[in-house]
Amino acid sequence: MTASAKLPPFDATDPLGIDDLLEPEDLAVRDTVRGWAADRVLPYVADWYEKGELPGIRDLARELGSLGALGMSLTGYGCAGASAVQYGLACLELEAADSGIRSLVSVQGSLAMYAVHRFGSEEQKQEWLPRMAAGEVIGCFGLTEPDHGSDPAAMRTHAKRDGDDWVLNGRKMWITNGSVAGVAVVWARTEEGIRGFVVPTDSPGFSAPEIKHKWSLRASVTSELVMDDVRLPGSAVLPEVTGLRGPLSCLSHARYGIVWGAMGAARSSFEAALDYARSREQFGRPIGGFQLTQAKLADMAVELHKGILLAHHLGRRMDAGRLRPEQVSFGKLNNVREAIDICRTARTILGANGISLEYPVMRHATNLESVLTYEGTVEMHQLVLGKALTGLDAFR
Numbered sequence: 024m025t026a027s028a029k030l031p032p033f034d035a036t037d038p039l040g041i042d043d044l045l046e047p048e049d050l051a052v053r054d055t056v057r058g059w060a061a062d063r064v065l066p067y068v069a070d071w072y073e074k075g076e077l078p079g080i081r082d083l084a085r086e087l088g089s090l091g092a093l094g095m096s097l098t099g100y101g102c103a104g105a106s107a108v109q110y111g112l113a114c115l116e117l118e119a120a121d122s123g124i125r126s127l128v129s130v131q132g133s134l135a136m137y138a139v140h141r142f143g144s145e146e147q148k149q150e151w152l153p154r155m156a157a158g159e160v161i162g163c164f165g166l167t168e169p170d171h172g173s174d175p176a177a178m179r180t181h182a183k184r185d186g187d188d189w190v191l192n193g194r195k196m197w198i199t200n201g202s203v204a205g206v207a208v209v210w211a212r213t214e215e216g217i218r219g220f221v222v223p224t225d226s227p228g229f230s231a232p233e234i235k236h237k238w239s240l241r242a243s244v245t246s247e248l249v250m251d252d253v254r255l256p257g258s259a260v261l262p263e264v265t266g267l268r269g270p271l272s273c274l275s276h277a278r279y280g281i282v283w284g285a286m287g288a289a290r291s292s293f294e295a296a297l298d299y300a301r302s303r304e305q306f307g308r309p310i311g312g313f314q315l316t317q318a319k320l321a322d323m324a325v326e327l328h329k330g331i332l333l334a335h336h337l338g339r340r341m342d343a344g345r346l347r348p349e350q351v352s353f354g355k356l357n358n359v360r361e362a363i364d365i366c367r368t369a370r371t372i373l374g375a376n377g378i379s380l381e382y383p384v385m386r387h388a389t390n391l392e393s394v395l396t397y398e399g400t401v402e403m404h405q406l407v408l409g410k411a412l413t414g415l416d417a418f419r
């Protein structure tokens with residue numbers, strides 16, 4: 024028997040055989056999340072996107088909680104304790120449906136819950152994490168301000184001690200889940216440095232008006248946070264961290280999920296383009312039979328599966344406790360940039376149909392404009408890598 028006779032057949036959905044790297048439990052997580060998204064998101068998301076709303080977000084959060092998808096890779100307090108690879112696979116499947124749903128899950132688990140889990144007191148963990156893991160309480164994460172995005176060290180939001188209490192004042196901008204959150208993790212300047220505060224959103228002086236008129240992440244709630252003399256007990260501060268290290272380590276965890284998630288949006292667009300190329304006929308034959316279309320599809324497949332392989336590699340490093348923030352920057356920079364390119368190329372293959380919400384590609388492409396910017400812009404990740412490569416800081 025020749026060696027080639029033993030080879031498995033070429034699989035257009037997994038040309039590199041990456042699935043061979045997955046354990047049966049990983050495949051089970053992936054199938055469960057994929058099935059949920061196919062049932063609960065895909066039939067409706069174009070409509071939500073067109074209307075610019077995410078109706079039923081509280082029900083969706085509870086369902087995601089039952090799936091174990093909220094704070095998925097955290098342990099204890101009702102969290103699933105899944106591996107980083109499993110969490111990544113879930114992010115990919117959710118973002119293949121829509122980046123807005125993946126954002127809901129990332130902010131809940133990797134930003135708000137992660138901050139409490141890693142830096143919170145035992146009382147804070149007991150109070151918030153089980154309900155957040157179940158999706159009964161939605162969380163948000165307030166770092167960005169109207170005048171301070173890429174440079175959060177310059178934030179103006181501040182907290183002052185008043186007896187045993189803290190008094191919080193300031194504004195946060197572009198905060199995912201803000202208007203529907205029951206709890207906000209808010210980063211503020213204090214005399215001791217930047218600290219994190221766990222803020223119940225029914226606190227007097229706290230409000231979260233929703234930001235409208237977005238042309239990206241339309242099936243996602245994005246809000247401003249307004250804090251006017253919000254009085255918090257001394258126990259509201261996250262005790263285990265001072266300084267930007269706190270929010271940055273949360274962001275690193277969330278960015279890791281984006282490395283996978285972006286490939287979900289790319290996969291969905293690639294599949295739409297491949298289907299279309301096989302059936303759409305021009306000049307008497309399927310457009311997939313033209314070399315120029317095949318060149319596009321081949322290049323898209325190469326970048327898609329390289330990106331998934333990269334995500335997998337980073338996931339294994341995270342599971343081994345060896346993932347550096349610069350490596351997360353590497354992944355986020357590459358995978359979001361390539362994903363948006365794949366979506367734009369898919370759009371060209373669909374011709375005029377590519378701009379229609381009947382197909383997912385334009386929705387994914389416009390969503391990825393936000394994903395390219397949030398959790399560190401392309402330029403910030405280039406600067407992180409540039410500094411790591413040269414030893415020279417070019418941020419300012």
Ligand SMILES: Cc1cc2nc3c(=O)[nH]c(=O)nc-3n(C[C@H](O)[C@H](O)[C@H](O)COP(=O)(O)OP(=O)(O)OC[C@H]3O[C@@H](n4cnc5c(N)ncnc54)[C@H](O)[C@@H]3O)c2cc1C
Binds near residue numbers: 130166170196396397
């Ligand atoms: C839909 C959406 C949801 C979001 N959700 C959240 C959330 O939940 N919580 C939260 O805290 N934030 C959130 N954000 C905010 C996001 O993290 C910021 O938008 C991002 O950090 C960039 O900040 P900015 O928009 O103020 O841009 P700026 O920082 O003003 O940057 C503008 C441009 O200048 C470039 N630039 C800045 N400094 C340099 C430099 N030194 N060298 C070269 N180029 C530079 C940037 O790369 C960018 O291209 C969200 C944003 C969006 C769009």
